[in-house]
Amino acid sequence: MFENFSEMMLELFVSSLWETIIMVGVSGLVGGLIGIPLGVFLRLTDHGGVLQNGPANKIVGWIVNALRSTPFIILLVAIIPLTRLITGSSIGTWAAVVPLTIAAAPFVARLVETALREVDNGLVEAAQSMGATTGQIVWKILLPEALPGIVAGLTISFVSLTGYSAMAGAIGGGGLGDLGIRYGYQRFLPDVMLAVVIILIFFVQAIQSLGDWAVRRLSHR
Secondary structure: OOOOOOHHHHHHHHHHHHHHHHHHHHHHHHHHHHHHHHHHHHHHOOOOOOOOOHHHHHHHHHHHHHHHHOOHHHHHHHOHHHHHHHHOOOOOHHHHHHHHHHHHHHHHHHHHHHHHHOOOHHHHHHHHHOOOOHHHHHHHHHHHHHHHHHHHHHHHHHHHHHHHHHHHHHHOOOHHHHHHHHHHHOOOOHHHHHHHHHHHHHHHHHHHHHHHHHHHHHHOO
16 A cells, blocks of 8 residues: 555645645635625624514525525536636636636534524623724624624534535546545555645644634633
């Protein structure tokens, strides 16, 4: 086993791991920057929210649900024109970042909304009675109180994106998934496939451990 691991193959593993880190990291960060405000909006406009607005909440909620319910492999193909418009190509690491970001944003939005629901409504009512603005309620009460839950949600999102990034390799997205398909499956090298799986397991474990550590630190502030 592992007799196919030449110096060139090891270099391929290193470059593929780096591509996976770029795909997961960039799409997770951009997806978070889009998803967190979306989640806050959904919570604020929900029934009993500070800015209760049923129609707006339903429209945004429907869009979020529609994106979440679309299988990722279909999303990859469906938005190829948008991917080409943004990156100039439909294959490669940066091209895969576009559908990964679109998949991550609604996922993060729902997780953030759920975390915000756990905040004691009495704190919000007390702040309103003292004349706090919506911005102050969001930045000084909702987000700080929900921060451990939001970080836990982001950790789940990064883990899910790791699986999606491997799937992106099926259409030339690069990364460890692409390496596993091209060498492990198409060239019948099971040791390469096994190595890809092992690396992905350790990669996910590292993300989960880091996220759990951050949640523990934030929970004991």
